[in-house]
Amino acid sequence: MSQTAIVTGGGSGIGLGITKALLSKGYKVSVWDLSCILSHENLLYCKVDVTKTQTITQALEKTLSAFGKISVLVNSAGIAIACPVITLNSVHSLEDFERVLHVNIIGMFDVCRQVARHMVDGVIINISSINAYEGTRVISAYSASKGAVNGLTLPMARDLAQYGIRVVGICPGLIETPMGMLIKEVNRNIYIKETLSKRMGTTEELAHAVMFVIENKYMNGVNFRIDSGGINPHI
Numbered sequence: 001m002s003q004t005a006i007v008t009g010g011g012s013g014i015g016l017g018i019t020k021a022l023l024s025k026g027y028k029v030s031v032w033d034l035s036c037i038l039s040h041e042n043l044l045y046c047k048v049d050v051t052k053t054q055t056i057t058q059a060l061e062k063t064l065s066a067f068g069k070i071s072v073l074v075n076s077a078g079i080a081i082a083c084p085v086i087t088l089n090s091v092h093s094l095e096d097f098e099r100v101l102h103v104n105i106i107g108m109f110d111v112c113r114q115v116a117r118h119m120v121d122g123v124i125i126n127i128s129s130i131n132a133y134e135g136t137r138v139i140s141a142y143s144a145s146k147g148a149v150n151g152l153t154l155p156m157a158r159d160l161a162q163y164g165i166r167v168v169g170i171c172p173g174l175i176e177t178p179m180g181m182l183i184k185e186v187n188r189n190i191y192i193k194e195t196l197s198k199r200m201g202t203t204e205e206l207a208h209a210v211m212f213v214i215e216n217k218y219m220n221g222v223n224f225r226i227d228s229g230g231i232n233p234h235i
């Protein structure tokens, strides 16, 4: 019987790379995103806004009736808003700060809590960021949200272990995706220079890390970086 997975944010970037990797391994994949153009016989698309709890509930019902069970959940949906805390004549909007936290951590938690009730012997993989450890300027909301994602890993793993569910956080450095390319070229080049590989990471490399976590049943309750030794320069 096929293994089954849900990938939030599976319509673009890292989530899309993970979706393709899972499909190539014979998984049935339910993509939960605002949009998705990928089509495949083993792909089910559910329109989900992770900040709207009802859309998660409906997608879960649709996925369970199509697949019957869920063994893997990857949370890759996320947003970043670039804005300094203050400038000479402006202040960071509280709405923007709340929006980033709503999508990146509250929405993620909502997906986890609803899906976990229907997982048996499964794994939840949350896509965090190296900004959880060392955020750069102008992305305070994003960095705070990713710090919260990292903080969720171990307590959630402890809560869910009795149900046979593992929880792991993956913290990428700069990856070639639409979000990664939002960073100004000059700043991207500064970051790239700081990595040991002298390049951005690829979605295939992220998907490879996800497959490793799925297969290695002893990995649990941990966050790990995949960033080629990158340090966030103070740009």
Ligand SMILES: NC(=O)c1ccc[n+]([C@@H]2O[C@H](COP(=O)([O-])OP(=O)(O)OC[C@H]3O[C@@H](n4cnc5c(N)ncnc54)[C@H](O)[C@@H]3O)[C@@H](O)[C@H]2O)c1
Pocket (backbone or CB within 6 Å): 008, 009, 010, 011, 012, 013, 014, 015, 032, 033, 034, 035, 048, 049, 050, 051, 075, 076, 077, 078, 079, 103, 107, 127, 128, 129, 130, 171, 172, 173, 174, 175, 176, 177, 178, 179, 180, 181
């Ligand atoms: N690209 C990088 O350099 C990088 C580095 C570290 C961490 N990350 C993290 O990886 C994850 C994926 O980022 P990416 O680079 O693939 O970005 P991306 O913009 O290519 O993809 C993000 C996906 O999330 C979806 N999404 C956004 N808001 C949503 C919502 N409210 N409900 C449902 N889906 C929503 C988008 O529609 C999109 O498909 C994010 O959590 C991001 O923070 C990215």
